[in-house]
Amino acid sequence: MEPVRVLHVLHSMNCGGAETLIMNIYRSVDREKIQFDFLVNVFDKMFYEDEITSLGGRIYRMPFLTKVSPPVYAQGLYKFFREHGEFKTVHSHLETTTGLILKEAKRAGVPSRIAHSHNSRYTRTGAAAIVENLYKDHCKKLIVPNATLLFGCSDLACKWLYGKSAEKAVIINNGIDTEKYRFLSGKRAEKRAELKLPDGVPVLGHVGRFNDQKNHLFLIDIFASFLKICPDAVLVSVGEGPLFETVKNKAISLGIEKNIIFTGLRSDVDGLMQAFDVFLLPSKFEGLPVVLAEAQCSGLPCVVSDKVSAMSDLKSSFMRFLPIENADVWADNIADILKSEDIDRAAACKKTADAGFDIKKTADMLSKTYLNAERGSD
Secondary structure, three states, rough: OEEEEEEEOOOOOOHHHHHHHHHHHHHHHOOOEEEEEEEEEEOOOOOOOOHHHOOOOEEEEEOOOOOOOOHHHHHHHHHHHHHOOOOOEEEOHHHHHHHHHHHHHHHHOOOEEEEEEOOOOOOOOOOOHHHHHHHHHHHOHEEEEEEEEEOOOOHHHHHHHHHHHHHHOOEEEEEOHHHHHHOOHHHHHHHHHOOOOOOOOOOEHHHHHHHHHHOOHHHHHHHHHHHHHHOEEEEHHHHOOOOHHHHHHHHHOOOOOOHHEEEEEOOOOOHHHOOOEEEEEOOOOOOOOHHHHHHHHHOOOOOOOOOOHHOOOOOOOEEEEEEEOOOHHHHHHHHHHHOOOOOOOHHHHHHHHHHHHHHHHHHHHHHHHHHHHHHHOO
């Protein structure tokens, strides 16, 4: 019997939070029963592309509405869904554009249409984005009438995308492979040696794409302030993105670049987490970031922007929420945390799983959803 094929719609399958979650789920589902395929808007080789094809997934590409026009994009979607009747479930992760996607899926007769919110506000704001966000508001209004299921990673993410219908939404935990992130002292020593980090040197860590949302410029301010307290500290910044050179140049202008390791994209974030002493996430907005579940599972104390949902505190490690206004306050809090002797990193893995963030639970829940949708369409 052929597996049920589920179509996930995203901009790309590069290394972002939603993409990482979907790959975590994909690795964990019974692929003899369920297969994932992907409709993306990029034509370059993607971070997860080889793994997707190795797992049996198919990748379809279509120019995004900004490259063509909304009517042409909508017609392309309709044509695609009509030609691919094997998809009984379309699971869209494209924020407000999900409204347009699910409208065309409904028009083409796709019976199960899932909207999934991973964020808590528009990625672009200000005068330059006024017209763009007006169109996004229009697309947002199309989501609820055309979706059969509403998913979100947190309360904030649901309220932002679904408005008054957020109460109908189901929270899907951003599950991870908890065993992979279990703290091991040997693994920590190995990674610190690889990064040439001396024993006893405090290491602050950050993982995230170099874009405005992740607030790297403030991250550099925090670290510069912390160096006044602890001059031998190191910041390890994992990721890449359009603001990388801007962020690096700021570090150079402050004369602190020698204390920063920019790793680029890495496939060993689980190991790097072991090497860190404190995890920082000064984002301007988030849904419920996968990386915070990973950091907490590794037992890392986390200092996090108060713009992030309180639901991200899994009670599995030390978490402190702060306003993104004063870098000195962040530095003082980091120093205070590093003095603590009450941090038990080894216990965090089980606590994270008990909080419902083991990927097996997330994958099982979604598998039942997909299979039920297939039976309902027979």
